[in-house]
Amino acid sequence: MDNKRNTAGNLLPYDGTVNYYGQIMPVAQADSFLDLLLGNIDWKHDEAVMFGRRLVTKRKVAWYGDTDFQYTYSNTTKQALPWTKELLDLKALTEKTLGEQFNSCLLNLYHNGSEGMAWHSDDEKELIKNGAIASLSFGAKRKFSFKHKRSKESVSLILEHGSLLVMKDNTQTNWLHRLPPTKLIAHPRVNLTFRKMNR
Ligand SMILES: O=C(O)CCC(=O)C(=O)O
Ligand SMILES: [Fe+2]
Numbered sequence: 001m002d003n004k005r006n007t008a009g010n011l012l013p014y015d016g017t018v019n020y021y022g023q024i025m026p027v028a029q030a031d032s033f034l035d036l037l038l039g040n041i042d043w044k045h046d047e048a049v050m051f052g053r054r055l056v057t058k059r060k061v062a063w064y065g066d067t068d069f070q071y072t073y074s075n076t077t078k079q080a081l082p083w084t085k086e087l088l089d090l091k092a093l094t095e096k097t098l099g100e101q102f103n104s105c106l107l108n109l110y111h112n113g114s115e116g117m118a119w120h121s122d123d124e125k126e127l128i129k130n131g132a133i134a135s136l137s138f139g140a141k142r143k144f145s146f147k148h149k150r151s152k153e154s155v156s157l158i159l160e161h162g163s164l165l166v167m168k169d170n171t172q173t174n175w176l177h178r179l180p181p182t183k184l185i186a187h188p189r190v191n192l193t194f195r196k197m198n199r
Helices: 003-007 027-040 085-098
Strands: 017-023 044-050 053-065 070-073 076-079 104-110 117-120 133-139 142-148 154-159 163-168 175-179 189-195
Touching: 027 085, 027 133, 027 189, 085 133, 085 163, 085 189, 154 163
Parallel strands: none
Antiparallel strands: 017 163, 044 053, 053 104, 070 076, 104 189, 117 175, 133 163, 133 189, 142 154, 142 175
16 A cells, blocks of 8 residues: 555566556455455356366356457357446556556456466457456455466465456466465455456
């Protein structure tokens, strides 16, 4: 909550840019956003196809966006839901902090530490190439890791309650990221990734 957040340094040593702004709001405000997000978002279990089988994830997801955005994966077409009041408030805060505009948001709800997300890059063709992805976290503090696709060098940090992380430039081309599972955490975490989709 000081002016260091405007000069967050690059956490990656090369081939991309990741800035961690830390907690960008008071804890009481982050608590209230967590409650609103847990209660008002249309959370659904996600589906994935693995080994030719349709699997349902333990983690829940939701997708909100500007208008009639649509994208297809695992043979299902998803439609963006219209922004809620609290998502618009969080989008405005994120845009003001970063000086960047976003048009959609993917939300993840991890009920406890047994749920995480495997190594991946956010490089879907629907996303503007090298567009910034802004990640807001609420609830349980969780470790977040990056691994370079060729050198395998890795970088990790802790994402705090009410914090902002941004991934930009050629990060998705060169680095994977993941949210590792942990036995140590028994309470939920909500993550929002504001994204820029092609129209
Ligand atoms: O939960 C997180 O912090 C990251 C989520 C993520 O990588 C994604 O939704 O693509
Ligand atoms: Fe991701």
